[in-house]
Amino acid sequence: MKKFLVLSVLAIMLFSSFFVFAANKTSNFVVGINYFGNQGVLITLANNSKYVIEYFDGSVIMVDDNFTVDKIVTDIENLIATGVDGLVVWTPTPTLYPIISQMCLKAKVPFVLSDKVPEQQALRDQLRQNPYFVGGVGPANEEYGIEVANYALSQGWKTCIVNTTAPGDPTDEPRLIAFRKAYEAGGGKILDIARSSSGDQTGQAATENSLIAHPNPDFIYGVGSALGIGAVRALEKFNYNTKVVTSGLEEEILNYLAEGKIAMANGDYWVSGTYAAIMLQNYLEGFPLKDENGQAPIYDQVGFFNVESQQVDLFKKCFIYQPIYSKSEILQMSGKNNKDFDFKAFLKVIENYTLEDRVAQKLKEGIVTEEEVISAGININK
Structure with a gap:
């Protein structure tokens, strides 16, 4: 009898310990992320999602689409087959949205x-009919184009070539349209729009051909960072005074900016990858973010900032050599960890995303010094 009682007590203790362990155990979600190809901007975007998931003790499977649109569908299909808990999806082709949505609906995988x-x-309406559609986050693309146009006009630049991608790209096309409207309204003239093929991600060849047909324009607008890089490389074959401006802040762009090969660059360092992963993590934890209409949010107004040549070293320290947000900051962007974190709180995080805000935070964390901030000419007190 005594032996039976001892065994019973041990069994209860073991059973109770199991439930304590189960209650305290963090859900280790596996998330699939596709990236279009081995290019700085695309890898940065995917890595910005990756660090969020890993901060929540999840794991990530990343797949390279090898710059092939058709492979995006195959890769996502394969990720679903591996049994991922959710997907962070990137596609430059709007026609793929319904296809990907149907795949995820059938497999009951949130994306x-x-x-x-x-x-x-x-x-957007079609996507929102899918209960497994979590939402989407993107930059304020039109504002990028307007900013570049205003900068060029302020420099007195009257002629340009635009280096961009094929028509219909959800990022590049809105930038181009907004740029064209603002630039031409201010008296500027676009000499040519050089469109790159799927095999030339930088548009260098198309830009070289355009420069032969339209010698020595005042500037080239590389609509994305890879296209800005292609413009710089294309100009190396010509003895022109042409300037380059671009939207995107990957490391090669920053180096060109410091060297004077790029006159102006702006961007948000692909923070949409960070925000998208936060949305997915909240969904997986059972705290989905819903907009004011109770729907999956589609937010395409993530702000950006200009980076000047004297700010390059500081920018690298704050954005390139480590994640944009610290682990403690990310963990508070969770309805599970922070009962006050809802869609309004999420929007507040996005709206507060500025160069000054991030530099101030990195100063607080001891990542940068006050002397470095002053030397870069960044006013964190405004």
Whole structure:
């Protein structure tokens, strides 16, 4: 009898310990992330999602689409087959949204769109009919184009070539349209729009051909960072005074900026990858973020900032050599960890995303010094 009682007590203790362990155990979600190819901007975007998931003790499977649109569908299909708990999806082709949505619906796998989201309301409505559609986050693309146009006009630049991608890209096309409207309204003239093929991600060849047909324009607008890099490389074959401006802040762009090969660059360092992963993590934890209409949010107004040549070293320290947000900051962007974190709180995080805000935080963390901040000319007190 005594032996029976001892065994019973041990069994209860073991049973109770199991439940304590189960209650305290963090859910280790496995998330699949596709990236279009081995290019700085694309890898940065994917890595910005990766560090969020890993901060929550999740794991990530990343797949390279090898710059092939058709392979995006295959890769996502394969990720679903591995049994991932959710997907962070990037696609430059709007026609793929319904296909990907149907795949995820059939497999009951939640997915979020990172960096590129559909402009068309019909597509947005269609996606929102899928209960496994988490939402999407993208940059304020039109504002990028307007900013570049205003900068060029302020410099007195009257002629340009635009280096961009094929028509319909959800990021590049809105930038181009907004740039063209603002630049031409201010008296500028676009001599040519050089469109790159799927095999030339930088548009260098197309830009070289355009420069032969339209010698010595005042500047080239590389609509994305890879296209800005292609413009710089294309100009190396010509003895022109042409300047380059671009939207995107990957390390090669920053180096060109410091060297004077790029006159102006702006961007948000692909923070949409970070925000998209936060949305997915909250969904997986059972705290989905819903907009004011109770729907999956599609937010395409993530702000950006200009980086000047004297700010390059500081920018690298704050953004390139470590994640944009610290682990403690990310963990508070969770309805599970922070009962006050809802869609309004999420929007507040995005709206507060500025160069000054991030530099101030890195100063607080001891990542940068006050002397470095002053030397870069950044006013963190405004």
